[in-house]
Amino acid sequence: MRTNTEKQLFFDDVAPRWVRDEEERSARLAGLFSSGILPVSGPVLDVGTGTGILLPHLRASGCDAIDACEISEAMLRTAQERHGNVPGIRFLRCDAHRLPVRDASYGTVHCFSVYPHFDDPDRAIAEFRRVLRAGGSLCVLHLMDHLELNALHRDAGRAVAHDVLPPVKTLADTLTSSGYRVLHAEERPGLYLLHAESLPTS
Numbered sequence: 373m374r375t376n377t378e379k380q381l382f383f384d385d386v387a388p389r390w391v392r393d394e395e396e397r398s399a400r401l402a403g404l405f406s407s408g409i410l411p412v413s414g415p416v417l418d419v420g421t422g423t424g425i426l427l428p429h430l431r432a433s434g435c436d437a438i439d440a441c442e443i444s445e446a447m448l449r450t451a452q453e454r455h456g457n458v459p460g461i462r463f464l465r466c467d468a469h470r471l472p473v474r475d476a477s478y479g480t481v482h483c484f485s486v487y488p489h490f491d492d493p494d495r496a497i498a499e500f501r502r503v504l505r506a507g508g509s510l511c512v513l514h515l516m517d518h519l520e521l522n523a524l525h526r527d528a529g530r531a532v533a534h535d536v537l538p539p540v541k542t543l544a545d546t547l548t549s550s551g552y553r554v555l556h557a558e559e560r561p562g563l564y565l566l567h568a569e570s571l572p573t574s
């Protein structure tokens with residue numbers, strides 16, 4: 373995996389402050405999970421788990437096999453401190469572009485608030501397809517639209533200033549041409565949600 377990149381160090385630095393606004397985001401996630409709009413077929417990969425905000429929601433939705441993946445050591449350590457006693461969760465320090473798992477390992481790959489940070493989104497999308505079972509779900513979720521998120525990144529510091537989330541329609545087209553079928557693509561103030569299924573390789 374890549375180590376000591378500027379971005380990884382940026383997230384190491386923000387890790388101690390990351391849990392601060394968790395309550396509000398967690399309440400919104402609870403609403404989305406209980407609405408049934410988010411895929412939860414296991415095993416699940418939580419890409420860029422951060423401090424692990426998604427993990428209790430996945431567990432409460434019945435997922436009992438979850439891999440939580442992170443490039444930031446500090447984020448992963450915090451996630452482990454908070455959720456390490458929950459059975460069924462593995463904590464993997466790894467890069468989403470090169471996942472240390474076999475083909476067809478997962479029923480769902482969740483990318484919650486991480487997609488714009490990928491250095492090579494096309495490679496990450498291909499890697500997710502490799503580790504998803506045929507028919508498995510890729511979910512890209514943000515609790516804001518792309519305009520709001522991109523403005524936030526521009527002001528957040530050099531390491532993430534150029535991390536851009538495309539409009540949901542653009543990402544839907546990218547996934548369609550990368551071996552996925554888009555099942556749901558929605559964007560409005562306060563929400564960006566794309567759910568696609570991985571098509572079998574012919």
Ligand SMILES: C[S@@+](CC[C@H](N)C(=O)[O-])C[C@H]1O[C@@H](n2cnc3c(N)ncnc32)[C@H](O)[C@@H]1O
Nearest residue numbers: 383420421422442443444447467468484485489
């Ligand atoms: C904006 S934070 C979101 C964290 C968490 N999903 C949340 O919503 O609280 C993005 C996280 O993704 C991680 N990340 C960025 N690029 C990554 C990559 N290529 N592979 C794995 N994790 C990555 C960062 O270290 C950071 O913790």
